[in-house]
Amino acid sequence: MRKHWPLYLMEAAELAAFMLSACLFTVLLYHPASPALHWIPDATLRRACMGIAMGATAVAIIKSPWGKRSGAQFNPAITLTFLRLGKIGPVDAVCYIAAHFAGGILGVGLSAMLAGRALAVPEVNYAVTVPGPWGTGAAFAAELFMAALLMAVVLTTSNRPRLAPYTTYMVGTLIFGYILVFAPVSGFSINPARTVGSAIFAQLWTAVWIYFAAPVLGMLTSAELYLRLTEPRPRPYFTHRHLQQKPTV
Incomplete structure (x- = not known):
């Protein structure tokens, strides 16, 4: 554990950086006084x-160098899934998850220091994730689907030498598509620590259980399916050749 503490700090810094970007770009694109709101009036764009x-x-x-060294999980749901897959030990998993929550809070806190009151206006509201007008059921389904697909893509591509170099870019492409399509449905989280970081400052905990349950369930489901589809099948003891042999007396 002592040898791994730099990795824990890296994981915290990675989610902090992600939240800093999320908050500042939300201010840029959605604050009522932002020029971008007038340059790009269409919500879809x-x-x-x-x-x-x-x-x-x-x-x-x-x-980034830190991402390559720590594994760039920066998501408790991913860490729990990797724990199930045996890619991380229990102690490291607990420390990673604690680092993720600390990093999420730190990232939003730094954003609040930089953006000030602009981050608190209702249109921005600390980039909080809450269900959209379709309700909690649709938000849960969206988060579940996004998490499951993300983990399926990561496991499928990263374990194939020809596809592994493109895994990172596929993740980035998925995030783009998720925000474009599903942000109005669930706010797009698939990360409990990301949701908590915003919710603490916004003091808005609407249906927060969705953002814990759906990402973990979705990713673990994909991992279980991946294991079942890829694990070698045991050979039967009695083969076709055995059946053809004549019994001896």
């Missing part, structure tokens, strides 16, 4: 810009 920004942020973090 603004979501596309937000998706590009956050997808690029994720790619930059994963490709």
Whole structure:
């Protein structure tokens, strides 16, 4: 554990950087006084810009020296899934998850220091994630689907030598698509620590259980399916050749 504390700090810094980017780009694109709101009046185009920004942020973090060293999980749901897959030990998993929550809070706190009251206006509200007008059921389904697909893509591509170099860019592309399509439904989180970081400052905990349960359930489900589909099947003891042999007396 003592040898791994730099990795824990890196994981915290990675989510802090992600939240800093999320908050500042939300101010830029959605604050009523922002010129971008008038330059890009269409809500779909603004979501596309937000998706590009956050997808690029994720790619930059994963490709960074710290991201390469720590594994760039910066998401408790990913860490729990990797624990299930045996890619991380229990003690490191607990420390990673604690670092994620600390990093999420730190990132929003730094954003509040930089953006001031602009981060607190209702249109921005600390980039909080809450269900959209379709309700909690739709938000849960969206978060579940996004988390499951993300983990399926990560496991499928990263374990194939020809596709592994493109895994990071596929993750960035997914984030772009998720924000474009699903942000109005759930706010787009798939990360409990990301949701908590914003909720603490916004003091808004609407249906927060969704952002814990759905990402973890979705990613673990994909991991279980991946294990079942890829694990070698045991050979039967009695083969076709055994059946053809004549019994001896």
